[in-house]
Amino acid sequence: MSTATVDLREAPIESSVNYLNARYGIKSWLLTLDHKRIGLLYLGTITFMFFVGGTAAVLMRLHLIEPQGALFEPETYNKMFSTHGIIMVFFFLVPSIPATLGNFLIPLMIGARDVAFPKLNLMSWYIFVTGCCFAMYGVISGGVDTGWTFYPPYSSAYSQTHVIAFALGIFIAGFSSILTGLNFVVTIHKMRCPGMTWFRLPLFIWSMYATSLIFVLGTPVIAITLALLAAERLLHVGIFDPAVGGDPLLFQHLFWFYSHPAVYIMILPGMGVISELITAFSRKKIFGYTFVAFSSLAIAVISFIVWGHHMFVTGQSIYAGLVFSVLSFVVAIPSAIKVFNWMATLYRGSISYEAPMLYALGFIGLFTIGGLTGLFLASLATDVHLNGTYFVVAHFHYIMVGGAVMAYLGGIHFWWPKITGRLYPDYWARIAAAIVFIGFNLTFFPQFMLGYLGMPRRYAMYPSEFQVLNVMSSAGASILGIGYLIPLVYLIWSMRYGPVASANPWKAKGLEWTTASPPPTENFAEIPVVNEDAYNYPVAEPRHYPDAPGVARV
Amino acid sequence: MMGILQSGVGVLGDVAAMIPLQPPAASSIAAGIDKLYFVLTGITLFFAVLIFSIIFYFMVKYRRRSDDEVPAETHTSMFLELTWTIIPSLICVVLFVWASELYVRNSRPPASSNEIFVIGKQWMWHLQHPEGPREINELHIPVGVPVKLTMTSQDVIHDFYIPAFRVKKDVLPGRYTQLWFQPTEVGTYHLFCAQYCGTNHSEMIGWIYVMPPSDYAAWLAGGEQTESLAQQGERLFSQFGCGSCHAAEGSGKGPSLAGIYGKPEKLQDGQSRIVDENLIRDAIMNPNSVQLPNYQPIMPTYQGQIDPDQMSQLIAYVKSLGSEERNGK
Known part of the structure; x- marks a missing residue:
């Protein structure tokens, strides 16, 4: 009677075979060529890096509750903010949405079975992990104190810390970006299913395409810049340090030539996610599809010619300042167009407020403030006062955390049922979204005020009149930290205990929702054929106005 | 209960009073920059409030009432797209002109500084x-x-x-x-x-x-009475023997330095540079980079021999030669 004693707890919960249960074992993950599994490998890696960088941030804010510094020696504090910046920018924000959601979704959204080069895709992850290992070696062996910007001659001739380990880590991780960008560009060009024309693509694909262009064109510049820095530091070749015949501003030109477009590497994918969320939760076609799509490309192109606005107070010529100022104003316009189109999409929609939508609305609010405060820094006269102060810190955190991280979390929540086949508790997810929003504003709004008052960034101690605002900011940071831990808990919980998700729990449009949750390894049983525009949600029959011109009278 | 509430409000008020809102404005340009700053703050608040209220209004008005609800169709409007492209662009043009004019004006030091x-x-x-x-x-x-x-x-x-x-x-x-x-x-x-x-x-x-x-x-x-910076520079000038080549009357192997400060000088490589602090520094530290056409490239570099402190003294001295020359004419 052995057949009667089957233990039901051992029985598979999903009846069908999907990419998660098709093969088991550590080898099936580490040697996978499946874009979905590779996306999850990235998800695990960058989540780890996020909490490393986040821990550094929380410790920094704790230190700053007292004017003389509550916890560390200045040297340790300097290592904290440098580690925070490097880890968060290069090992979390740059790969965040493209490497996880991009990898997972691009083939699903365009109706393909995988990316164009699956082996290259796996190699990109290994390269990225190698870069992470060098950075983590730097953290463990004593850290770096140059700030994430590595300005020489401090970084090349004066700093006694592990500059090379971090520079090498970033250099290596950069190749992961380049190869991922290349893979995405080819995939989007060549792998679209029948009927998936360019103007039927989901806007997430347009923004990933724009991001990939920056990956491919911009990343080599930071690699070269850091290689030159290493040459100067190790071999004493005079490139940037005037003591050996170099030019310190050359580094800043090269660094920002990559790092300003990199800001858009971080925010463009977020904008793509928001376009998906806003349409899904208002069940509306996006307002102004072509304007939203082309604004992504416009941002990608213009982002390459605004780097000089980081250098208004370096003594660069007035004329260079004027040119970079006007271009910086120009790059603001496509972002404004996106915000207004998202707003118009809500008009006459059928709007519901599950957790992903709360993140999306939070994104629009915080990104709007982040974008508008950018005008203060594009304006030459006010930038002179605000440059290098906490105003800049607040501005870019409104874009990078209020924008990019909110969009990342919104996207993770939105596609979580597709990725894992499980639902998370929406109640807790909404609470977490609210806590993140409140904690974020309490952390960073006071920093705008600190910046206008003149408090410089990267100060381990500060005059006592800045204390109240610093304490407010630190209180906000602890709330924000809790807000980020809650999703970690319930998302992990949901993987085992969450209710099983249907193929399309949000009743959203898009090819990824037409296949099972989680999808089978080959994504689709049959390659789909597309015969409609993106976001083709059902609409009410137009009302008939008998007197309107052009309508036949009966 | 009311007492607790009142003291709570009181504490909040005390904390609010401790938050400084504005740094002191103590220079001739501070008021102009603050004015631009406040207008920018106004624009930020206006658009933030406008966008937040429209979103909030839509959130309430168009909330989903039943799951099978079907929204009405809307069409992309070229008029709206152009409106929200052109209006922000015009605002940006005004801000750019205002901020740049202020910046250019603020970057020129008065002659009598x-x-x-x-x-x-x-x-x-x-x-x-x-x-x-x-x-x-x-x-x-x-x-x-x-x-x-x-x-x-x-x-x-x-x-x-x-x-x-x-x-x-x-x-x-x-x-x-x-x-x-x-x-x-x-x-x-x-x-x-x-x-x-x-x-x-x-x-x-x-x-x-x-x-x-x-x-x-x-x-x-x-304070302790000291020589002026230019006098200290003059002493260095003779200490390093600069005068043996850079004789005041122009008879030495190098050019006379009298009256050169602030004037354009044509270099051997064809470009023309104003004689300013950077050029004087280059001439002392890296003489070949500013070689003049009618002289032999015989000046040695003083890299490592003159510190930034002494460099300021020498520059002050060369500048003082310029002003004497101009005063003389």
């Missing part, structure tokens, strides 16, 4: 008055007199920032940058280093003392 040399080094500010006195992390200046700073760094990049004056400029190794301001209010103001420069960056701070003219005169007279 009091010139002070600044040397930044890890982690202190070293300031030299033309009359001779030196200060560390402090600068005493009379109210109302424009001050022009000629700044360089001995090691890494620093940044000279006085929030109360709304001025800031990087201080770079190997070259001179300039910054000017005209203090309008007597008082004591923060001086910060605003470019991260290493371990004790946050202690590279100091004070600017803006004094009434009479107090300033007393301060200047009260």
Whole structure:
């Protein structure tokens, strides 16, 4: 009677075979060529890096509750903010949405079975992990104190810390970006299913395409810049340090030539996610599809010619300042167009407020403030006062955390049922979204005020009149930290205990929702054929106005 | 209960009163920059409130009432797209013109500025008055007199920032940058280093003392009497034997330095450069880079022999030659 004693707890919960249960074992993950599994490998890696960088941030804010510094020696504090910046920018924000959601979704959204080069895709992850290992070696062996910007001659001739380990880590991780960008560009060009024309693509694909262009064109510049820095530091070749015949501003030109477009590497994918969320939760076609799509490309192109606005107070010529100022104003316009189109999409929609939508609305609010405060820094006269102060810190955190991280979390929540086949508790997810929003504003709004008052960034101690605002900011940071831990808990919980998700729990449009949750390894049983525009949600029959011109009278 | 509430409100009020909202505005350009800052804040608030209220209104008005609800169709409107492209563009044009005009105006120092040399080094500010006195992390200046700073760094990049004056400029190794301001209010103001420069960056701070003219005169007279910066430079000039080639009457192997400051000079490679602090520095440290066409390239480099402190003295001396020449004519 052995057949009667089957233990039901051992029985598979999903009846069908999907990419998660098709093969088991550590080898099936580490040697996978499946874009979905590779996306999850990235998800695990960058989540780890996020909490490393986040821990550094929380410790920094704790230190700053007292004017003389509550916890560390200045040297340790300097290592904290440098580690925070490097880890968060290069090992979390740059790969965040493209490497996880991009990898997972691009083939699903365009109706393909995988990316164009699956082996290259796996190699990109290994390269990225190698870069992470060098950075983590730097953290463990004593850290770096140059700030994430590595300005020489401090970084090349004066700093006694592990500059090379971090520079090498970033250099290596950069190749992961380049190869991922290349893979995405080819995939989007060549792998679209029948009927998936360019103007039927989901806007997430347009923004990933724009991001990939920056990956491919911009990343080599930071690699070269850091290689030159290493040459100067190790071999004493005079490139940037005037003591050996170099030019310190050359580094800043090269660094920002990559790092300003990199800001858009971080925010463009977020904008793509928001376009998906806003349409899904208002069940509306996006307002102004072509304007939203082309604004992504416009941002990608213009982002390459605004780097000089980081250098208004370096003594660069007035004329260079004027040119970079006007271009910086120009790059603001496509972002404004996106915000207004998202707003118009809500008009006459059928709007519901599950957790992903709360993140999306939070994104629009915080990104709007982040974008508008950018005008203060594009304006030459006010930038002179605000440059290098906490105003800049607040501005870019409104874009990078209020924008990019909110969009990342919104996207993770939105596609979580597709990725894992499980639902998370929406109640807790909404609470977490609210806590993140409140904690974020309490952390960073006071920093705008600190910046206008003149408090410089990267100060381990500060005059006592800045204390109240610093304490407010630190209180906000602890709330924000809790807000980020809650999703970690319930998302992990949901993987085992969450209710099983249907193929399309949000009743959203898009090819990824037409296949099972989680999808089978080959994504689709049959390659789909597309015969409609993106976001083709059902609409009410137009009302008939008998007197309107052009309508036949009966 | 009411008592707790009242004391709670009271505490909040006390905390709110402790939050400073504005830095002191103590220079001739501060009011203009603050005006632009407030207009920018107004624009930010206007658009943030506009967008938030429209979204909030839509959120309530168009909330999903049943799961099978089907929304009405809307069509992309070219009129709306152009409206929200053109209006922000026009606002940006106005802001750009306003901010740039202010910036260009603020970047020209008045002709009659009091010139002070600044040397930044890890982690202190070293300031030299033309009359001779030196200060560390402090600068005493009379109210109302424009001050022009000629700044360089001995090691890494620093940044000279006085929030109360709304001025800031990087201080770079190997070259001179300039910054000017005209203090309008007597008082004591923060001086910060605003470019991260290493371990004790946050202690590279100091004070600017803006004094009434009479107090300033007393301060200047009260210190140890020293030679002026130009006199110190003259002593260095003869100590290094510069005069044997750069004779005043132009009979030496090198050009005469009398009256050259501030004038354009045509170099051997064809380009023309104004003789300023950077050119004088280049000529001493790296003479071949500014070789003149009618002279032999025989001047040795003084790299490693002249520190930034002495460099300011030599520059002050060369400048003083210029003014004598012009006064003579």
